[in-house]
Amino acid sequence: MSGSAITPWVVGNWKMNPMQADAKELLSGFKKLLQNNEIKEENCHIGIAPSMLALTSVQAELASSVRSIYTVAQNVSRIAGLGAYTGEVSAELLKDHHIDFVLIGHSERREIFNETSQILNEKVKNALTAGLTIIYCVGESLEQRENGQAEQVVLQQICDITAVVQAEQWQKIVIAYEPIWAIGTGKTASPEDAQTMHAKIREGLTQITPFGASMAILYGGSVKAENAVELATCPDINGALVGGASLNAASFYEIAQAFANTK
Ligand code: PGA
Numbered sequence: 001m002s003g004s005a006i007t008p009w010v011v012g013n014w015k016m017n018p019m020q021a022d023a024k025e026l027l028s029g030f031k032k033l034l035q036n037n038e039i040k041e042e043n044c045h046i047g048i049a050p051s052m053l054a055l056t057s058v059q060a061e062l063a064s065s066v067r068s069i070y071t072v073a074q075n076v077s078r079i080a081g082l083g084a085y086t087g088e089v090s091a092e093l094l095k096d097h098h099i100d101f102v103l104i105g106h107s108e109r110r111e112i113f114n115e116t117s118q119i120l121n122e123k124v125k126n127a128l129t130a131g132l133t134i135i136y137c138v139g140e141s142l143e144q145r146e147n148g149q150a151e152q153v154v155l156q157q158i159c160d161i162t163a164v165v166q167a168e169q170w171q172k173i174v175i176a177y178e179p180i181w182a183i184g185t186g187k188t189a190s191p192e193d194a195q196t197m198h199a200k201i202r203e204g205l206t207q208i209t210p211f212g213a214s215m216a217i218l219y220g221g222s223v224k225a226e227n228a229v230e231l232a233t234c235p236d237i238n239g240a241l242v243g244g245a246s247l248n249a250a251s252f253y254e255i256a257q258a259f260a261n262t263k
Contacts, residue, residue, distance in 0.1 A: 006216050008232070008259040009174060009239035011047035011072060011135060012246025013103065013220075014054075022247075023054060027061045029249030034066050039253075044260035045239070047072045047101060047135075048246070052089055055099055072101040072135065075109065078122040080129065091123075091130035102127050103241075105137040105157065107180045117160040125164040133172045135241065136161065137220070138201075142181035150179070154197060155204045162208055170209040175201060175217045176241040182221025184243060191230045191237075194219050198236035225251045228258035 018026065027048075039046070049072035050058045059071040077088035094102065104123050109115045115123075127134050138157040140150040154177065165173065177197055179189050189197070198217050205212030219231055220241030231237050239259055245251040 006214060006238040007042065007045060009045040009047065009135075009216050009218055010252075010256040010259050011049060011070075011176075011218065011239070011241050012252050013049045013074065013106075013241055013243050014051065014246060015074070015108070015243060016051060017247055020054070020057075023050065023058065024061070026247065026249050027058065030253060031061075031065045033249060033253040037066060039067070039256050039260045041067050044256050045070065046256055049074045049101075049103055055094075056097055059098065070101050071099055072103060073099050074103050074106070076102045076104065076123050076127055076132070078119050078126070080126040091126040091132055095130045095132060100131070101133050101135065103135045103137060103176075107137065107139055107178060107183060111180075117157070121161060121164045124161050128165065128169045128172060131172075133174065135174045135176050135218070137176045137178050137241070139178040139180050139183075139221070145179065145181065150197065151200050154201065158201065158204055158208070167209070170205075170211040170215065173215065175205070175215060176220050177201060177217060178220035178241060180221075184222070186222050188222045188224075188227050188231075189219070191234050194231060195234035195236055198234065202236050223255060225254035225258070228255040229262060232259045232262035 047070035055071060062069045062071060073094050077090045079085050079088055080090055081092055105120050138154045140153040144150055144153050182189050201217050205215055216238040217236060218239040218241045219237045223240040223242045224245045240255055242255055
C-alpha cells in the first residue's frame with residue numbers, strides 16, 4: 001500500500017481549551033457543517049481530543065453527529081488498572097468510558113511535564129494492553145533541526161517504543177510528526193520538508209513492522225485551512241493533528257475537507 005492509499009485522519013487537539021459554553025458552540029457548529037455529508041467516513045477519519053474533564057460530554061455531543069467522530073484522550077496514566085493514584089486516569093478507565101484513542105508523546109508532555117521515553121513506554125504499553133489506539137507524537141526542536149539531527153531524533157523516538165509494542169499491536173498506532181518549532185508558532189514545515197521527514201519515518205516503520213507501509217503518519221504544527229491542501233497533497237502525509245485551528249469549527253472542517261478531497 002502506498003502512503004497515499006491510506007485513509008487520512010484529521011484530529012483536533014484542543015489542549016487546555018475551551019470553556020464549556022465555547023466547546024458546545026464549537027461542536028454544534030462543526031456538526032452542522034458535517035450535515036452536508038461532503039466528508040465521507042471512508043475518505044477521512046475525524047477525531048477530537050478535548051480535556052479529560054470534557055471527554056464524556058464531548059463524546060455524548062458527537063454521538064448525534066451525522067458521521068462518526070472519534071473522541072480522543074490527550075493523556076493516560078503511566079499506571080495501569082485501578083488503585084490509589086490520586087489524579088490519574090488509567091487506560092482501563094478510558095476504555096471503560098468507551099474512549100478508544102489516546103495521544104501519547106506530545107512534545108508539551110515530553111517538555112513541560114518531563115515525560116521521558118521510559119514513562120512514555122509505560123503509557124504506550126498500558127494503552128495497547130487495554131486495547132486503545134495510540135496517536136504517538138514525535139518531533140525535533142529547532143536546535144536539533146539546525147544541528148542536522150532532526151531525522152535521528154525522530155527515528156529514535158519511534159525506535160524507543162519498539163521495546164513495548166508487540167508485532168500485531170503496530171496496527172493500533174498512528175504516528176504524528178510534529179516539529180516542535182512549528183507548534184503554535186504559525187510556522188509550518190514546508191510541504192517538501194514535511195514530506196521528506198514523513199518518507200523517512202515511513203522507511204523506518206517498514207523496517208520495524210510489516211504494517212509500516214499502511215500506518216498513517218499525520219503532520220502537526222500550525223496546520224490551518226490555508227495550508228491544508230498543500231500538506232494533503234504530499235504522498236506520505238496521511239492527515240493532520242491540529243491544535244489552534246481545531247478551536248474554530250469552519251477551519252477544522254476545511255482542514256478535514258482538504259484531506260478527504262485530496263487523498
Ligand atoms: P498547533 O498545535 O496546530 O496549534 O500548532 C498542534 C499540536 O500541538 O498538536
